[in-house]
Amino acid sequence: MSTSYAVGDTVAVRQAYPPGHVRAPYFIRGKSGTVDQVVGNYKNPEELAYGRRDSERLTLYRVRFNQTDVWANYNGPAKDSIVIDIYENWLNPAEGA
């Protein structure tokens, strides 16, 4: 298990569309945000869903996104945000970071 990111790092959510019990919301894939908090290590729910209980633990992060980066037509101030709990297997370093 690795913890590759620290608070303040810019990360990009993988733009992948695998089948199965996927725990990264569709609307956030491909979007970039900032690590708000490193929550801890949890068993991968995408494996647990199929009864595979001995998979490697994953680091869980709280990642903050600007709403105006998530939605092209966001109707609200630029300061509005959304914070999502995302496991490390869904994150990459943001380009240019």
Add this chain to the structure above:
Amino acid sequence: MSDTPSHEHDHSHSHSHDHNNPDDPLYNSHGEHPYQPDSEDTPYEHHHVMAEAVGELLIDKGIITADELRGMIELIDSKSPAEGTRVIARAWTDPEFKARVMVNVNDAAQELGIDPGTIPIRAVENTDSVHNVIVCTLCSCYPRLLIGLPPDWYKSRSYRSRVVHEPRTVLKEFGTEISKETEVCVHDSTADLRYLVIPKRPDGTEGMSEDELAALVTRDSMIGVTTL
């Protein structure tokens, strides 16, 4: 009970029914409201069958006992927003307690004799600069063991899809207008954490006791769709 309109959740229709009009579909010939269909009169859907099958299999295979399943259902049913309101009221009146709530809601709740379960609950505090609102876009994650079962709207596709995309519009529909000076922060509870909003303490409540303050706190304010 055929042709009974399912109007339980749809009050957009006019309420000017004539109770003596036998043609009014919402009333029977005696002018009485019809019964809602019993759940066993509605079609038995795939997910009902699967839920029962999984429950029976877990018991048949000895993974849990029927008593444990019943005990968990009773435990969840015994929870209500009241326990959450006590945590909020104490946090408003005791800064040191609030500091502990902001670190770990579960441990802080236990100080008040509340058992909030083992799934970690995090508090997010509403202030003049930020208003927090909670959703689970993937399912219906909710701090059930602290504040009880979520309202039906919390689980609806409409709330889950809209509050992340147009939170200010959704909040307005709850009667909550957030100033443009205040950040709206949506928390999507998709993983191993649950969230509890600490609402802003209303003005003019300085002299109130903890019990009086707890009575002011609503379920919706702990989800963040309303303010107090």
